[in-house]
Amino acid sequence: MSSPDHILIVDDDRDIRTLLADYLEKQGLRCTTAADGREMRAALDAHRIDLIVLDIMMPGEDGLTLCRNLRASDGPNADTPVLMLTARGEDMDRIIGLEMGADDYLPKPFVPRELYARARAILRRARALPPNLATPASAPARELAFANWRLDTVARHLIDADGTIVALSGAEYRMLNVFLSHPQRVLSRDQLMEFTQGREADVFDRSIDLLVSRLRQRLNDNAREPAIIKTVRNEGYVLACDVVPGGAAK
Numbered sequence: 001m002s003s004p005d006h007i008l009i010v011d012d013d014r015d016i017r018t019l020l021a022d023y024l025e026k027q028g029l030r031c032t033t034a035a036d037g038r039e040m041r042a043a044l045d046a047h048r049i050d051l052i053v054l055d056i057m058m059p060g061e062d063g064l065t066l067c068r069n070l071r072a073s074d075g076p077n078a079d080t081p082v083l084m085l086t087a088r089g090e091d092m093d094r095i096i097g098l099e100m101g102a103d104d105y106l107p108k109p110f111v112p113r114e115l116y117a118r119a120r121a122i123l124r125r126a127r128a129l130p131p132n133l134a135t136p137a138s139a140p141a142r143e144l145a146f147a148n149w150r151l152d153t154v155a156r157h158l159i160d161a162d163g164t165i166v167a168l169s170g171a172e173y174r175m176l177n178v179f180l181s182h183p184q185r186v187l188s189r190d191q192l193m194e195f196t197q198g199r200e201a202d203v204f205d206r207s208i209d210l211l212v213s214r215l216r217q218r219l220n221d222n223a224r225e226p227a228i229i230k231t232v233r234n235e236g237y238v239l240a241c242d243v244v245p246g247g248a249a250k
Contacts, residue, residue, distance in 0.1 A: 005123055006030045006047055010040045010066070011055040011085065020053065023112035024119070037061035044077045050126075051119055055085040056097060064100055071101035071169050079156060079170050081122045083115070098207050101169035125174055125196065144180050145244045147228050149219060151176060158218060166218055171196065175211045179229060179239040188236040212237055 007029050009020050014035070021031040032047055034040040036058060043049065052070075056063035067082050084102040097105055103122050106115055144151045148161040156173045158166035168176065178187070178195045187195075189208045196211070212229055215221075221228045230240045 004028055004030045005050040006032065007051050007053060007119065008032050008034060008040065008043050008047075008049045009053045010034045010036075010058075010063070011053075012036060012058045013055075016055075020112060020115065024116060027116055029119075037066050040066060044080075049077065049080055051123055052080055052082045053085065053115065053119070054082050054102075057087060064096055067097065067102055068100040078167075079173075081126050081170050083118055083122060085110075098171070098210050101171065103169075103171050126170060143246055145246070146180060146183070146239070147219070147241045151180060153177070168218065169214075171211055172214055172218065176215055179215075179237075180243050183239045183241065183243045186232045186235050186238045192236065 007024055009017050009024075009031060010033075011017050011020075012035050017033040017035070021033055024031050032043045032049070034043050037060065040052070040054075054063045054067060063084060067084065070080070070082070071078060081103045082101065084097040084105040086097065086105050086107050103125075104118055106118055142152060142154050143159075144153065150159040151157075152159060156170075157168055158176075160166065174196045175192065178192060192208045192211075196208075213223065216223055216226055216229055219228050228239065228241055230238050232238055
């Protein structure tokens with residue numbers, strides 16, 4: 001029997017930490033709590049954490065700083081999924097959090113049941129590969145070649161034509177994986193939101209556009225005239241190149 005997923009709750013409010021930990025443990029999850037960045041780092045060193053629930057508004061090192069530093073590190077926790085807690089209506093915090101590498105966000109106030117649903121969706125996505133990328137265990141397609149790039153689906157990073165490794169956040173990796181599993185096909189923002197974040201987009205949600213922008217930067221794809229991930233006006237985005245599993249793209 002597999003062990004339960006381990007959630008790290010980082011919030012300076014003791015009542016919120018206790019409430020969330022009690023609720024999530026009743027749902028069969030394992031929880032560790034931390035009041036600040038120091039306790040968060042200690043918990044990450046001591047345990048294998050599957051998901052971090054991270055509040056933005058904390059004294060000292062805030063959640064944005066902690067998320068950015070986590071993603072910039074080269075340690076084993078650099079790709080650990082992050083669910084960011086934001087103040088309701090603070091769209092800029094939400095946008096910056098996604099830019100820093102958060103996988104999803106949840107505005108306060110919220111009910112624990114919604115956080116649990118978001119957490120389970122993130123955990124499922126973190127473990128899933130698109131079905132059409134699945135290969136027999138005897139012949140795994142570790143690399144997917146496209147344009148002048150390769151995506152390593154085990155190490156979850158990009159490799160350019162010169163062999164230079166380009167790190168990806170968890171959200172960036174999942175977004176690119178979706179594009180690579182649907183080459184030459186227009187994907188709407190709603191579809192991309194569902195594939196990558198497991199929820200419906202609202203009219204003010206810019207997370208998909210931000211992720212596409214970040215991927216273009218990683219791929220050195222000209223934002224004004226992109227050649228790899230193109231914008232289809234009023235429809236969405238399309239990966240405008242072929243994808244070759246384990247080979248060189250044409």
